[in-house]
Amino acid sequence: MAVDLAIDRSNGASGADTSRNPAPVQLRNVVRQFGEQRVIDELDLDIAPAEFVALLGASGSGKTTLLRMLAGLDSIDSGQLRVPLARAAVFQEPRLMPWKSAWRNVVLGLRNGAGKRHAEQALTEVGLAHRVTAFPATLSGGEAQRVALARALVREPKLLLLDEPFAALDALTRIRMHQLIIDLWRKHTPAVLLVTHDVDEAILLADRVIVLADGKIADELRIELPRQRSTAQPGFQAIRTRLLRLLGVDATAGHAPQVPLDAEPAHAAAEQRRRFARTSRVFTTE
Amino acid sequence: MTETTLEPLAADAGFLTVNKRPTVQKDSADNRWHIPAFVLRLLSPIALLLLWELASQAGWIPSRVIAAPSQIGGTLWAMIVSGELGKHLWVSLHRALLGLGIGVTIGVVAALVTGLSKRGELILDSPMQMLRTIPSLALVPLFILWFGIGEFTKIALIVTGTTFPVYLNLFSGIRNIDPKLIEAANTLGLNRRELIWHVILPGSLPSFFVGLRYSLGISWLALVFVEQINTTAGIGFLASDARDFMRTDVIVICLLIYSVLGLVIDGIIRTLERYALAWRPTFVRT
Numbered sequence: 313m314a315v316d317l318a319i320d321r322s323n324g325a326s327g328a329d330t331s332r333n334p335a336p337v338q339l340r341n342v343v344r345q346f347g348e349q350r351v352i353d354e355l356d357l358d359i360a361p362a363e364f365v366a367l368l369g370a371s372g373s374g375k376t377t378l379l380r381m382l383a384g385l386d387s388i389d390s391g392q393l394r395v396p397l398a399r400a401a402v403f404q405e406p407r408l409m410p411w412k413s414a415w416r417n418v419v420l421g422l423r424n425g426a427g428k429r430h431a432e433q434a435l436t437e438v439g440l441a442h443r444v445t446a447f448p449a450t451l452s453g454g455e456a457q458r459v460a461l462a463r464a465l466v467r468e469p470k471l472l473l474l475d476e477p478f479a480a481l482d483a484l485t486r487i488r489m490h491q492l493i494i495d496l497w498r499k500h501t502p503a504v505l506l507v508t509h510d511v512d513e514a515i516l517l518a519d520r521v522i523v524l525a526d527g528k529i530a531d532e533l534r535i536e537l538p539r540q541r542s543t544a545q546p547g548f549q550a551i552r553t554r555l556l557r558l559l560g561v562d563a564t565a566g567h568a569p570q571v572p573l574d575a576e577p578a579h580a581a582a583e584q585r586r587r588f589a590r591t592s593r594v595f596t597t598e
Numbered sequence: 599m600t601e602t603t604l605e606p607l608a609a610d611a612g613f614l615t616v617n618k619r620p621t622v623q624k625d626s627a628d629n630r631w632h633i634p635a636f637v638l639r640l641l642s643p644i645a646l647l648l649l650w651e652l653a654s655q656a657g658w659i660p661s662r663v664i665a666a667p668s669q670i671g672g673t674l675w676a677m678i679v680s681g682e683l684g685k686h687l688w689v690s691l692h693r694a695l696l697g698l699g700i701g702v703t704i705g706v707v708a709a710l711v712t713g714l715s716k717r718g719e720l721i722l723d724s725p726m727q728m729l730r731t732i733p734s735l736a737l738v739p740l741f742i743l744w745f746g747i748g749e750f751t752k753i754a755l756i757v758t759g760t761t762f763p764v765y766l767n768l769f770s771g772i773r774n775i776d777p778k779l780i781e782a783a784n785t786l787g788l789n790r791r792e793l794i795w796h797v798i799l800p801g802s803l804p805s806f807f808v809g810l811r812y813s814l815g816i817s818w819l820a821l822v823f824v825e826q827i828n829t830t831a832g833i834g835f836l837a838s839d840a841r842d843f844m845r846t847d848v849i850v851i852c853l854l855i856y857s858v859l860g861l862v863i864d865g866i867i868r869t870l871e872r873y874a875l876a877w878r879p880t881f882v883r884t
């Protein structure tokens with residue numbers, strides 16, 4: 313939409329602006345509550361242009377809620393929130409329209425009537441040049457997620473929101489996706505907020521890891537490890553142990569466990585509630 | 599389907615062994631002669647007909663109960679040649695399709711109004727829900743009082759019978775679209791019109807087809823019924839006329855025609871579905 317570009321202040325201004333850190337994301341005292349429960353409680357958060365931030369937190373700590381507010385899918389109850397309108401989100405499920413082929417799904421992300429060529433380009437970028445006309449039902453989980461990524465990136469977002477996008481993928485596919493997401497991030501340079509429950513993933517990908525607890529940012533950690541990271545890198549384990557401790561897991565006990573912080577049932581239940589909340593809303597706004 | 603040789607060997611108990619040679623696309627050369635599936639499908643009906651014919655010839659089944667297949671065939675041929683059958687068939691088809699067309703149109707429009715707008719639902723849904731509980735055939739006395747006993751009443755009865763299946767199914771189809779897809783559309787910045795066009799309508803199409811099938815069945819049933827009351831043309835008239843003259847052969851022909859027409863229309867809908875719902879997993883892989 314034209315509006316997207318017109319109102320977006322994060323990148324349109326002069327170079328002088330950039331030096332004053334026009335953070336694409338600025339949250340001040342943001343509060344979001346469901347009934348009595350304050351899920352996000354006076355939260356402050358800045359994300360710099362092209363910064364890759366990973367958001368960790370126990371299940372139910374409000375990661376998805378925060379991401380949804382940034383994506384414009386949920387409102388804030390009080391505080392200030394500033395995000396670029398040029399933003400895109402990818403969720404755990406690819407959320408492709410089953411009735412549209414891969415390239416038509418990608419085109420759906422384009423608001424200016426750009427055609428198949430553009431979509432093909434985007435799909436090539438995520439390694440799906442051979443699946444352009446495939447229906448989502450015939451795509452594997454990893455392929456579908458890559459189409460979702462292409463659909464998000466084709467919008468040239470200033471802010472890319474990722475809510476556990478790799479959680480449903482198998483370990484091998486996930487490793488490939490990590491590389492892909494880094495490549496795409498380098499190429500398109502959006503600011504990225506990646507919600508994950510995988511500490512290793514956060515350390516491998518992010519410039520900065522923030523830990524959400526009690527509706528606030530409990531801690532944050534800049535990851536200074538040089539890129540092309542691996543878990544075998546010196547310093548990696550130290551960061552890992554520290555993050556796990558922040559999350560309330562003692563990694564020194566026993567054989568460094570791969571703790572899934574997000575218990576699936578609770579997550580699913582929350583998602584379910586949201587579905588219902590959402591349906592009733594969509595149709596009431598006229 | 600392709601044939602797969604399953605050979606559960608005694609020695610191999612507990613295992614399923616599938617041996618399948620790669621299918622080589624050598625036209626004609628190594629093509630053994632296969633009995634087409636439809637021929638196999640016809641075998642048992644033909645056997646049944648033969649039995650029936652034999653029983654009739656032997657006098658076990660008097661023609662007052664049911665005519666012999668040969669007699670039915672002869673009568674059918676005579677009716678086709680004289681054009682009598684065509685005339686009545688046309689009248690019936692016209693009734694059914696007109697009633698169905700109007701009913702489906704009303705159902706679709708009503709479902710779109712209630713499904714897509716909250717206000718529409720408030721205004722229109724409860725009367726529709728009340729009306730749908732009335733079996734349409736129970737309206738016969740009232741309709742006859744209002745509209746007389748002519749063609750209008752007949753069509754109106756088919757209309758009332760076919761409206762609600764489409765209405766109910768399409769309405770619930772619209773409301774049950776995966777809220778995640780609607781969210782995805784929202785994050786992609788689709789406006790309401792685009793949301794309806796790209797997401798809601800294609801997403802509710804399968805439900806529409808379910809409703810359409812129900813409506814078809816009902817239109818047929820209603821047709822059979824309305825054609826028994828005071829008609830001078832139509833398959834139903836043929837049947838009730840034949841009853842008065844104890845012509846079981848004609849009655850059977852009428853039944854045959856109802857069922858063949860039902861099959862044909864079902865086939866048409868199947869074909870439509872195959873095109874319109876080509877994205878569904880069940881269709882995608884064939």
Ligand SMILES: Nc1ncnc2c1ncn2[C@@H]1O[C@H](COP(=O)(O)OP(=O)(O)O)[C@@H](O)[C@H]1O
Nearest residue numbers: 346351371372373374375376377582585586589
């Ligand atoms: N629409 C909603 N209505 C009521 N409670 C909600 C809703 N969405 C989320 N919650 C609650 O907010 C808390 C945070 O949920 P969520 O953001 O999904 O956590 P996370 O993604 O970190 O696991 C949970 O306790 C959840 O039950």
Ligand SMILES: [Mg+2]
Nearest residue numbers: 375376377579
């Ligand atoms: Mg979550």
